[in-house]
Structure formats: structure tokens, C-alpha cells
Amino acid sequence: MSVKHVLLVAIATGTILFGAPIATMAQTSDPAAVKSDATETATDPAAQAPSEPATPAVTSETTTPQTQEDVDAGDVAPVSSDEEKSADAAKTAVSAPVMFDPAMVIDRARNLAQAPFENPHRELPEALANLGTDEYEQIRFKSQRAFFNPDNSDFSLELFHPGNMYDVPVAINLVRDGEIQVIPFSAGLFDFGKTGLSANDFSTQGYAGFRLRYPLSNVGSSDELTRFLGASYFRLQGEGQSIGQMARGVAIDLAGPTGEEIPVFKEFWIVEPQKGDQTITVYGLLDSERVTGAFQFEIMPGNRSQADVKANLFFRDGVEKIGIAPLNGMFLFGEQRRRSFDDYRGEVHSSDGLLINNGRGEWLWRPLDNPVHLQMSSFLDENPIGFGLLQRDRDFDHYQDLDRRFDRQPGYWVKPKGNWGKGHVELVEIPSPSETNDNIVAYWVPETKPVAGGEMELEYSITATRDGGGLHDLAQATDTRLMRMAAQGDDAARTRFVLNFAGGDLDYFIRDIKNLRADVSASDGTIENIRVMADPENGGVRVFFDLISDSDATSSNLRVFLLHKDKVLSETWTMPWVF
Structure with missing residues (x-):
């Protein structure tokens, strides 16, 4: 991806x-240990790739990417006694490993x-x-x-x-x-x-x-x-x-x-x-x-x-x-x-x-x-x-x-x-x-x-x-569907919203659906034809309402939630709408 x-x-x-x-x-490849002995080679953490050459140790912490030649230890050339002495001096200069501290x-x-x-x-x-x-x-x-x-x-x-x-x-x-x-x-x-x-x-x-x-x-x-x-x-x-x-x-x-x-x-x-x-x-x-x-x-x-x-x-x-x-x-x-x-x-x-x-x-x-x-x-x-x-x-x-x-x-x-x-x-x-x-x-x-x-x-x-289940015990807004409806006769053009709510205590209160209502509001425009009905196919309830533009406003903020009498049963569905 x-x-x-x-x-x-x-x-x-x-x-x-x-x-x-x-x-x-x-x-x-194997990480190079920040060790004091420059002649040491780091060992594989799990000894998982014996066919790959071991990596030589590095002598200081670095953020510079190493070259392939640095990694492939099998190609290292022999060194003279003078070079060995220089290597010994170098490893003495970095005698302590670099220990990690989150503060660093x-x-x-x-x-x-x-x-x-x-x-x-x-x-x-x-x-x-x-x-x-x-x-x-x-x-x-x-x-x-x-x-x-x-x-x-x-x-x-x-x-x-x-x-x-x-x-x-x-x-x-x-x-x-x-x-x-x-x-x-x-x-x-x-x-x-x-x-x-x-x-x-x-x-x-x-x-x-x-x-x-x-x-x-x-x-x-x-x-x-x-x-x-x-x-x-x-x-x-x-x-x-x-x-x-x-x-x-x-x-x-x-x-x-x-x-x-x-x-x-x-x-x-x-x-x-x-x-x-x-x-x-x-x-x-x-x-x-x-x-x-x-x-x-x-x-x-x-x-x-x-x-x-x-x-x-x-x-x-x-x-x-x-x-x-x-x-x-x-x-x-x-x-x-x-x-x-x-x-x-x-x-x-x-x-x-x-x-x-x-x-x-x-x-x-x-x-x-x-x-x-x-x-x-x-x-x-x-x-x-x-x-x-x-x-x-x-x-x-x-x-x-x-x-x-x-x-x-x-x-x-x-x-x-x-x-x-x-x-x-x-x-x-x-x-x-x-x-x-x-x-x-x-x-x-x-x-x-x-x-x-x-x-x-x-x-x-x-x-x-997965779906946020378990975050709260309210009914969830599960589906949002809509349909634009052209003006017919004396009826103004409108948009019909169809929302599904499911979960929480809805299955309990749906038996008293006559006292179940949707609180629908809009910052601009007029809300009409609010209906709440049981949805036996999807579970929970379905809410319908129409939004009509009747001002110069170009957009509106919509809010909907369910109540049984005065008890809030659902989270609040909210959506911006452009007329």
C-alpha cells in the first residue's frame, strides 16, 4: 500500500x-553493535540467516546509512600490522557502548x-x-x-x-x-x-x-x-x-x-x-x-x-x-x-x-x-x-x-x-x-x-x-441516505433524508414507538415531514425528514437524535448541507 x-x-x-x-x-541484516572492540562482529539476533555475511561493528552512533561494502564483511581486505595498531588505538578511544535513554x-x-x-x-x-x-x-x-x-x-x-x-x-x-x-x-x-x-x-x-x-x-x-x-x-x-x-x-x-x-x-x-x-x-x-x-x-x-x-x-x-x-x-x-x-x-x-x-x-x-x-x-x-x-x-x-x-x-x-x-x-x-x-x-x-x-x-x-462498538451504550447512526426532490405544484424543492439508528436500548424502547421521537434541527432552512418508524429488516428505527431552502443561505448545519419521552437514546447525527 x-x-x-x-x-x-x-x-x-x-x-x-x-x-x-x-x-x-x-x-x-544484523544490526551493528556500538561496541568498544572494533574487531568484533555483531551476531544475528536470531541466527536466522547463516548464508548472509555477518556485519562488522561500528564504533559510534550514526544516522548515516552504511554502504553495501560496509555490510558485506566477506569482502574485507587483509590489514598490515601498522593498520592493526591503528585499529587498536581507535577501539580504545570508544571503549564504552552507547546506552539508550528516552531522554536522549x-x-x-x-x-x-x-x-x-x-x-x-x-x-x-x-x-x-x-x-x-x-x-x-x-x-x-x-x-x-x-x-x-x-x-x-x-x-x-x-x-x-x-x-x-x-x-x-x-x-x-x-x-x-x-x-x-x-x-x-x-x-x-x-x-x-x-x-x-x-x-x-x-x-x-x-x-x-x-x-x-x-x-x-x-x-x-x-x-x-x-x-x-x-x-x-x-x-x-x-x-x-x-x-x-x-x-x-x-x-x-x-x-x-x-x-x-x-x-x-x-x-x-x-x-x-x-x-x-x-x-x-x-x-x-x-x-x-x-x-x-x-x-x-x-x-x-x-x-x-x-x-x-x-x-x-x-x-x-x-x-x-x-x-x-x-x-x-x-x-x-x-x-x-x-x-x-x-x-x-x-x-x-x-x-x-x-x-x-x-x-x-x-x-x-x-x-x-x-x-x-x-x-x-x-x-x-x-x-x-x-x-x-x-x-x-x-x-x-x-x-x-x-x-x-x-x-x-x-x-x-x-x-x-x-x-x-x-x-x-x-x-x-x-x-x-x-x-x-x-x-x-x-x-x-x-x-x-x-x-x-x-x-x-x-x-x-x-x-x-472495528466499528466503534463499546465506546458508548447509545444507539448508533448507521446509515445516511438522501434524495433530492424537484418542486411539484405548490410544493417547493426539497431534499429528503433517511437515517437509520440501531443498537443501544432501541430494541427495548421500540415497543413503545408512539413515544419515540426524533429531534431534528437545521441552522437554516425549514424541516418538514419528520417520521420515525421501526425497521425490522435492518434493526432499530428509520428516521425521515425533508429539508427545504427558504432563505438566501447557501448551506445549513443539520442535527438529529432520538428520544423516548425525555430520555436521549442515540448519539447525535450531524451533517453540513449545501442547498
């Missing part, structure tokens, strides 16, 4: 905003913010840069060379080769028994498939990122748990879930007038898990023109895999809009917005709605859209309890896609830790003609803007969930 990002060149302000059409861009990542980020920014992107060899997405995906890490001893850990580590759009050299380090061990670059760790390339074609490339595997499905499986690949993107999967939407380290001025700034993770430290460990810890160093950051990820695999995130951000310069805990999804079309796509599939999306649990305890459900023009929605809040992009529709028949399995893709739920203060959850929906663009982004924007020299510390968790 390729990582996507979008370059946004328009911005609007307000609670619900609509802009002009914009263009989107798709972003679509924070210090690195703080010091990096005080230094001039250096563009991390570099020009790849033409053969790698010109690889298409399908060709790049043929370059696979040799699974038998995966890091971590299987006798000690259920986790395994694989690396990604540079190529296609992945042109940032990422330094990968293991933390083994507290000691930092650099993983030098070795193209021999990869199978190049049918690309026509081979390990001998490249000698000085860094890695593009990494993937962690874990037996999520059963004790003998090796499922993808997470991957960090491209910019500051990462993915997380739970049991029975397939690759879907993404999270990011941070978003900077997304949908801003000057264009988005894209931070990257330039270095990682992965703590080797010990026998019996059910979590794995990853540290990452983030950099961009105005922001640096130190991240810690405590990743817990399971039915709903979770990553606990700690981030320390440092600002070289002020930022107009910082996006915290950003989530990226894709929405091409669904039951509420089919537009003119000729497609054998009934729906195409990696998430179908934004769920928010605001600081007042209210649950809001906002169905996603692929709008005609750029659309931004802001949900003002203070100390949010949680938000996430969810994939509620789990019926394969609605998608009919055996390749991407949208019915199995995870939703992500973000839960802040501590008080995040005042700000807003922002949802950006970008017009897209293709599913190759991740055109949906949601994140938290603090009210206080970062300034040059400023710092920010925050914590949150991300959970890979």
Missing part, C-alpha cells in the same frame, strides 16, 4: 466552510529545533525513483531475515527498501539490553521480485521505514501489527483487520493558504522485546521546517490493538495551525453520495464517519463525504474525551471488494490523556476522483498557536477498532 498525502492550497474559516475546487497530490531522543529533538532545517529528501537512483506503486510493492523484505529471536518474542521486525515516493533515508536502531545497535543498510535483505533490480544495484541507500509483525490471528500466524512508512505516517491493525487508514505524527498548516508542511520521522529506536512481553516500544525523531518532535509509542497487539503515544514538540518558528493526533482516511463514495462513479462496488471508503465525544459528554456522529469543493468542519470543544474516523459498515456485500477488503479495515479512535484545553476537532474533506487519494483528515487543533522557541507535550492513545 502506498502512502498518500495531499497538498492543500485553499482555506476558509468558520464552523462549516466551502472552498473552490483544488488539486490533490497522492502521497500515495527528547534532547535530540530540542537541539534539532535550535539548528537550521536541512531538507531530508534526497534524489534516489533513477531505477528506484521511477518505480511505480505496483513495482515498488514487489520489493519485499526476506521474512527469514526478520529481527528478534522467535524463541524470546512473538514480535518480529522487517524493513522497507527506498523507492517510488519514499526518498527520505530513515535511520533504524535496535535497543538491545539497553544498548543502541545501528542497523546498517543492506540491499541483500530484500527480494526484488520481478522489478529487474537486484541487491547489487544499490550500495548507499538508507531504509524507508519498518514494519512490526505479531501473531494476531492465531499462535502460528505472522500478521502485520504496525508499519511506519513515509513522512510521519503509521498504521495499526488488530485481529482480523486489514491494511486501511493511517495516523500521523503531526499535521502542520493542513488546508492553509501557504500549503501544508510535511514532517518526517528521520530516525527510530526500537526496543527489542523480552520473553513474554505483550507490548513493544518504539521511539521516533520527527523533523520539519518549523517543528521537531520526540515520540514514544507503546504498542499493544490484540483484538483492538492500541498505541499509547507520548510526544514532545519543539518549534523552530511559529505555526498557524498545528494538528494533533491526525488521522487520514479515504472516502470516494457510499450510500449517501454516489455521484457519477461507474463502479461494480456499492461503496468505496476506508472510513464512513467521524465520531466525537466532546468535553460536555455529547456523542456526535458526522458521516463523511466526497464533496464537490474543499470542505472543512470545525467542532469547538474544551478538553475533548475522544474522536476518531470509524468504518461502521462491515457488510462485505456493500463493498464487493476482495482486494482491499474495506469491510475489514480498522477505524481509529483517539483518546487524549490529561486536559487538552480549548480548541476544536477539525475535519477536512477533499474532492477526489480516485480511491488512490486519502482525502479525509481529522485532528485536534489547540486554541493557543505555537510560537518560535515554544514547546508542547501531550499524550494520547490510538485504538484500532
Whole structure:
């Protein structure tokens, strides 16, 4: 799967905003120990590849990718006695191993913010840069060379080769028994498939990122748990879930007038898990023109895999809009917005709605859209309890896609830790003609803007969930359908909305449906013909209402929730509507 990002060149302000059409861009070996003895060679963590040459030790911590010649120890030339003496002197100068301390990542980020920014992107060899997405995906890490001893850990580590759009050299380090061990670059760790390339074609490339595997499905499986690949993107999967939407380290001025700034993770430290460990810890160093950051990820695999995130951000310069805990999804079309796509599939999306649990305890459900023009929605809040992009529709028949399995893709739920203060959850929906663009982004924007020299510390968790079930005990808004109705006689033109709610206590209260009602409101326009009826086919109830434009307003914010007498039974469905 390729990582996507979008370059946004328009911005609007307000609670619900609509802009002009914009263009989107798709972003679509053994570690060397830091030892005192320069003549020592690092041993394979799992002794898993005896046919590959061992890697020589390096004598200091480095983020510079090693060459193939450095890695292939079998080609080392004999040395003279004078050279041996020089080597002895060199190893004496670096007598102590470099021990890892999480504080060093924070210090690195703080010091990096005080230094001039250096563009991390570099020009790849033409053969790698010109690889298409399908060709790049043929370059696979040799699974038998995966890091971590299987006798000690259920986790395994694989690396990604540079190529296609992945042109940032990422330094990968293991933390083994507290000691930092650099993983030098070795193209021999990869199978190049049918690309026509081979390990001998490249000698000085860094890695593009990494993937962690874990037996999520059963004790003998090796499922993808997470991957960090491209910019500051990462993915997380739970049991029975397939690759879907993404999270990011941070978003900077997304949908801003000057264009988005894209931070990257330039270095990682992965703590080797010990026998019996059910979590794995990853540290990452983030950099961009105005922001640096130190991240810690405590990743817990399971039915709903979770990553606990700690981030320390440092600002070289002020930022107009910082996006915290950003989530990226894709929405091409669904039951509420089919537009003119000729497609054998009934729906195409990696998430179908934004769920928010605001600081007042209210649950809001906002169905996603692929709008005609750029659309931004802001949900003002203070100390949010949680938000996430969810994939509620789990019926394969609605998608009919055996390749991407949208019915199995995870939703992500973000839960802040501590008080995040005042700000807003922002949802950006970008017009897209293709599913190759991740055109949906949601994140938290603090009210206080970062300034040059400023710092920010925050914590949150991300959970890979299926449909958000278990987050609350209210009925969920499960379907949004609509129909535009032309004027007839004295009746004005209108749009009919059909919503389904299911779950919670609806099955209990539906027996008294005469006292079940829908609270429907619109910021502009007139609401007519509100009806609530039982839906024995889908379960729960179906709500109908008509919206009529009777003013000069160009849009309206709609809200709907269910009550039995005065008891609230459902989350609040909300949607912007353009007349």
C-alpha cells in the first residue's frame, strides 16, 4: 500500500466552510553493535540467516546509512600490522557502548529545533525513483531475515527498501539490553521480485521505514501489527483487520493558504522485546521546517490493538495551525453520495464517519463525504474525551471488494490523556476522483498557536477498532441516505433524508414507538415531514425528514437524535448541507 498525502492550497474559516475546487497530490541484516572492540562482529539476533555475511561493528552512533561494502564483511581486505595498531588505538578511544535513554531522543529533538532545517529528501537512483506503486510493492523484505529471536518474542521486525515516493533515508536502531545497535543498510535483505533490480544495484541507500509483525490471528500466524512508512505516517491493525487508514505524527498548516508542511520521522529506536512481553516500544525523531518532535509509542497487539503515544514538540518558528493526533482516511463514495462513479462496488471508503465525544459528554456522529469543493468542519470543544474516523459498515456485500477488503479495515479512535484545553476537532474533506487519494483528515487543533522557541507535550492513545462498538451504550447512526426532490405544484424543492439508528436500548424502547421521537434541527432552512418508524429488516428505527431552502443561505448545519419521552437514546447525527 502506498502512502498518500495531499497538498492543500485553499482555506476558509468558520464552523462549516466551502472552498473552490483544488488539486490533490497522492502521497500515495544484523544490526551493528556500538561496541568498544572494533574487531568484533555483531551476531544475528536470531541466527536466522547463516548464508548472509555477518556485519562488522561500528564504533559510534550514526544516522548515516552504511554502504553495501560496509555490510558485506566477506569482502574485507587483509590489514598490515601498522593498520592493526591503528585499529587498536581507535577501539580504545570508544571503549564504552552507547546506552539508550528516552531522554536522549527528547534532547535530540530540542537541539534539532535550535539548528537550521536541512531538507531530508534526497534524489534516489533513477531505477528506484521511477518505480511505480505496483513495482515498488514487489520489493519485499526476506521474512527469514526478520529481527528478534522467535524463541524470546512473538514480535518480529522487517524493513522497507527506498523507492517510488519514499526518498527520505530513515535511520533504524535496535535497543538491545539497553544498548543502541545501528542497523546498517543492506540491499541483500530484500527480494526484488520481478522489478529487474537486484541487491547489487544499490550500495548507499538508507531504509524507508519498518514494519512490526505479531501473531494476531492465531499462535502460528505472522500478521502485520504496525508499519511506519513515509513522512510521519503509521498504521495499526488488530485481529482480523486489514491494511486501511493511517495516523500521523503531526499535521502542520493542513488546508492553509501557504500549503501544508510535511514532517518526517528521520530516525527510530526500537526496543527489542523480552520473553513474554505483550507490548513493544518504539521511539521516533520527527523533523520539519518549523517543528521537531520526540515520540514514544507503546504498542499493544490484540483484538483492538492500541498505541499509547507520548510526544514532545519543539518549534523552530511559529505555526498557524498545528494538528494533533491526525488521522487520514479515504472516502470516494457510499450510500449517501454516489455521484457519477461507474463502479461494480456499492461503496468505496476506508472510513464512513467521524465520531466525537466532546468535553460536555455529547456523542456526535458526522458521516463523511466526497464533496464537490474543499470542505472543512470545525467542532469547538474544551478538553475533548475522544474522536476518531470509524468504518461502521462491515457488510462485505456493500463493498464487493476482495482486494482491499474495506469491510475489514480498522477505524481509529483517539483518546487524549490529561486536559487538552480549548480548541476544536477539525475535519477536512477533499474532492477526489480516485480511491488512490486519502482525502479525509481529522485532528485536534489547540486554541493557543505555537510560537518560535515554544514547546508542547501531550499524550494520547490510538485504538484500532472495528466499528466503534463499546465506546458508548447509545444507539448508533448507521446509515445516511438522501434524495433530492424537484418542486411539484405548490410544493417547493426539497431534499429528503433517511437515517437509520440501531443498537443501544432501541430494541427495548421500540415497543413503545408512539413515544419515540426524533429531534431534528437545521441552522437554516425549514424541516418538514419528520417520521420515525421501526425497521425490522435492518434493526432499530428509520428516521425521515425533508429539508427545504427558504432563505438566501447557501448551506445549513443539520442535527438529529432520538428520544423516548425525555430520555436521549442515540448519539447525535450531524451533517453540513449545501442547498
